[in-house]
Amino acid sequence: METEVGHEVARALGQLLKRSARTWLYAGLTEGLGEGVDEVTYPVLSGLARTGPCSAADLAWEVGLDRSGISRRAGRLESAGLLRREPDPHDGRAVLLVLTDRGVEANDLLRRRLVRRIEDSLAEWPPEEARAFSAGLRRFALEGPFAEPLA
Amino acid sequence: METEVGHEVARALGQLLKRSARTWLYAGLTEGLGEGVDEVTYPVLSGLARTGPCSAADLAWEVGLDRSGISRRAGRLESAGLLRREPDPHDGRAVLLVLTDRGVEANDLLRRRLVRRIEDSLAEWPPEEARAFSAGLRRFALEGPFAEPLA
DNA sequence: CCGGGACACGTGCGCTGCGCACGCTATTCT
DNA sequence: AGAATAGCGTGCGCAGCGCACGTGTCCCGG
Numbered sequence: 001m002e003t004e005v006g007h008e009v010a011r012a013l014g015q016l017l018k019r020s021a022r023t024w025l026y027a028g029l030t031e032g033l034g035e036g037v038d039e040v041t042y043p044v045l046s047g048l049a050r051t052g053p054c055s056a057a058d059l060a061w062e063v064g065l066d067r068s069g070i071s072r073r074a075g076r077l078e079s080a081g082l083l084r085r086e087p088d089p090h091d092g093r094a095v096l097l098v099l100t101d102r103g104v105e106a107n108d109l110l111r112r113r114l115v116r117r118i119e120d121s122l123a124e125w126p127p128e129e130a131r132a133f134s135a136g137l138r139r140f141a142l143e144g145p146f147a148e149p150l151a
Numbered sequence: 152m153e154t155e156v157g158h159e160v161a162r163a164l165g166q167l168l169k170r171s172a173r174t175w176l177y178a179g180l181t182e183g184l185g186e187g188v189d190e191v192t193y194p195v196l197s198g199l200a201r202t203g204p205c206s207a208a209d210l211a212w213e214v215g216l217d218r219s220g221i222s223r224r225a226g227r228l229e230s231a232g233l234l235r236r237e238p239d240p241h242d243g244r245a246v247l248l249v250l251t252d253r254g255v256e257a258n259d260l261l262r263r264r265l266v267r268r269i270e271d272s273l274a275e276w277p278p279e280e281a282r283a284f285s286a287g288l289r290r291f292a293l294e295g296p297f298a299e300p301l302a
Numbered sequence: 303c304c305g306g307g308a309c310a311c312g313t314g315c316g317c318t319g320c321g322c323a324c325g326c327t328a329t330t331c332t
Numbered sequence: 333a334g335a336a337t338a339g340c341g342t343g344c345g346c347a348g349c350g351c352a353c354g355t356g357t358c359c360c361g362g
Contacts, residue, residue: 005273005285006266012285012292013269014194016164017173019349020215021297025164040319043165057339064171066321071341073319093328093339115157118164121295122156133287134156134163136280141163144272146172170320191348208310217350222312224348244310244357 029113033106036080042110044073045082045099049107053098055088082106180264184257187231193261195224196233196250200258204249206239233257 015021026039037045047063048054054062060070074097077083082103088094099107122130140146166172177190188196198214199205205213211221225248228234233254239245250258273281291297 003266003270005281006270007262008285008289009269009273010262010265012288013176014197015292015297016167016288017176018194018215018297021292022168024296025168043169046165055339056341064169067340068322068342069320075341088339091329091339095340111158111161114161115154118160119154119157121291122160125290129283129287129290130156132280132283133291134159136284136287137163137167138159139276139280140272140284141166141172145175146166146169206310207312218311219313219351220349226312239310242310242358246311 025114025117029110029117033109034080034082036076036078036082037106037110041073041076044070045077045103045107046111048083048097048099049104053086053096055094056097059097077103176265176268180261180268184260185231185233187227187229187233188257188261192224192227195221196228196254196258197262199234199248199250200255204237204247206245207248210248228254 022039026042029039030037030042043063043065044059047059051059051062056067056070056074059074060067063070074083074085078085082100084098084100084103085095086098088096122133125133173190177193180190181188181193194214194216195210198210202210202213207218207221207225210225211218214221225234225236229236233251235249235251235254236246237249239247273284276284
């Protein structure tokens with residue numbers, strides 16, 4: 001019984017973690033925006049939108065990446081004018097990453113497109129089933145063991 | 152309403168696709184097996200277990216990767232003695248990838264461990280909720296747009 | 303029967319992303 | 333004040349991926 005669920009989730013997760021799945025999810029989503037934002041930099045953009053202005057280290061924890069990776073990606077977003085590095089007023093060593101207005105705008109746009117794409121793929125689901133799936137996925141991804149990524 | 156579901160799924164998927172999530176899912180899973188099998192080669196192993204003996208091209212479609220990637224990973228599994236390349240009796244050009252007995256055994260072991268890990272993370276869920284989540288995830292990942300990865 | 307185009311494979315090559323480690327500057331503690 | 337610590341950006345090496353080439357095989361048309 002229960003082991004059936006485990007197998008099913010394992011199988012589905014395997015499919016979901018395929019590179020091509022990620023590709024599909026973000027493919028063509030950044031159409032019309034500058035060169036700086038793509039599927040690689042989007043997690044930094046959206047993560048920063050969630051956390052608000054914060055250091056690269058904190059954002060690294062949020063995004064689940066090394067500091068250096070964040071710094072590089074942030075550099076691209078900065079060049080594209082979507083992100084601003086400003087000195088932390090309380091600590092001269094620290095640098096705060098802050099979204100510019102255009103950054104916020106770009107993030108909103110991308111998020112809308114992403115949500116749209118996901119909703120399209122759920123369009124034919126019975127609404128109740130979709131809700132249950134959404135709640136379960138949220139619980140699994142956000143409240144499960146993934147919550148502590150860099151342990 | 153419905154847009155709430157879209158946002159929630161988008162957020163959860165973002166979290167799920169983090170590198171650290173993949174890391175957590177497979178971390179330490181290959182303990183005790185040879186050097187050839189790890190989180191990189193496992194998709195090939197399990198994919199081949201699903202499809203049965205097949206060519207690298209077909210497996211590439213199944214796994215969602217380029218042929219070359221499959222060939223490289225298959226090479227590792229071959230070195231580890233988990234996989235065998237044998238000439239296709241019907242086509243002299245083609246090469247069939249076949250799991251050895253040890254390969255089947257390794258795949259079963261890894262799968263059991265993976266299922267175990269997932270079930271542990273679902274241990275405190277209400278059984279009905281877990282079932283609903285499992286069914287929804289299966290539908291989303293296996294019957295959704297991900298079904299055609301290399302379109 | 304045979305020759306050319308198509309097919310399947312493995313691999314060299316360049317690109318990209320990642321983590322580690324170094325150097326530098328600012329802070330904090332003794 | 334001087335030393336130890338913390339935070340940052342970046343150079344470096346490694347690994348994986350896709351593309352494209354060369355090789356061997358199949359198939360069909362002449």
